[in-house]
Amino acid sequence: MSKAVNAARPASHQMSREERKVLAGTLVGTTIEWYDFFIYAQAAGVVLGPLFLAPVAQESPGLAQIIAFATIGISFLFRPLGAIVAGHLGDRLGRKKMLVFTLILMGASTSLIGVLPTYAQIGVLAPVLLIFLRILQGFSAGGEWGGAALMSVEHAPAHRRGFFGAFPQIGVPIGMILATATLWVLTTSMGPAFNEWGWRIPFLFSIVLIVVGYLIRRAVEESPVFKQLQQRHKESSAPLGQLFRWNWRQVILTAVIFIANNAAGYLLIAYFATYAVGVLKMDRPSVLLATTLASFGWLAFTLWGGIVSDRLGRVRTFQIGYAFLALWAVPMWFLIDTRNVVWYFVALFVMTFGLGLSYGPQSALYAEMFPAKVRYSGVSIGYALGAILGGAFAPMIAEVLMNAFRASWTIGLYIAIAAVISLIGVSLVRETKGVDLHVAEAHAEYVKEHPEAAR
8 A cells, every 4th residue: 555655646746835834833833832841841950949949959959959850750740641631632623623722731831830939939839839830731742742743744745754744853952942042041141130030031931932833833724634534434432442452562662662762852951951060060051052052963863864764764764863872872971071061062962863863753653653543642642651751750860870870971871771672662663654644544464453443
């Protein structure tokens, strides 16, 4: 079937106006979502511990830092719930409605953090409210990625799914660039005032971004694959039941495949700058600037990874990325420990090569692994579980390793082991490039083994 689909495609594809709107909608939306998420992740390593965990910070600053990083992970625990709810509704009501809903929920919870009273003002209620808003962020993030990934991939020509699917992916490094650059500008211009009240500005800035994202996403048409399912009136009456009955293996594999990329990505997002400033005593504005510039590598290599996967295949591209990440994870720390901001930049930039190749093809690979009827649920839940196993507590684990061993290379060893695990996971997947997304099941062998699921 896939060969026939590819043969029917022209050698060159002129992108339509609707396709450009889809790419813009998925890119802008995920950029805003992850800007919100990254602002919190980076603020957790800089100011949130002393402000919301004051008693702990006074007695043990290290413990307060670990707890602050743990609040990043708490929200990940609610991603599967968001993935289940948004995935179930997205498979039944459409991708577009869920994309708008998750965008608004993420923006509202982020903006409210910007006006949240601190421990000095309302006591223990401050960290309680902070954690509640983090839970809302995690819930919305759990449903966001799956919808954006499917909107891009399901609108794409079969021979360009990797390229189209890379657009929601590059929203992550762009969101990080925007978040880190915002913090760099504020910390450079405000000085000590940033720790007092200036940290609220990037959270409040989310309101403007949400309005822009909402207007763009509202103009995007529903996925053509979902429209076809509606026309055929074959949606499952219990898509989640079908997912866990027939596609549990794909859910597990998607979770395992994402572990290393998400763990390494969250160290880049939330830990490296904190380590450089707090442990190595490097200049904070210089470190934030270097981290921002290194993130451009993540952006470029992620987009390139999607393009490469349209040629080499999804699995092979992932394998190259994870093999590189496993080899670089330990040596990079010796460059970081030089306390030289140039070598710090080089270490992070080189790491983004492995991150990009193991992230760019993800949307296309995951969409091609699942049947159309449960695709939103499948990719969202697998992604959310992988995030829990990977990035949820990666900064906290890194902090614990540093406190226990006083050797940064142990963090690299942790990432290298994760990369090997994810490399094994993706190697167990049969190449998916070019499968027909418009049929009820993504793989012919699945239909053959379970014909009742195709009725």
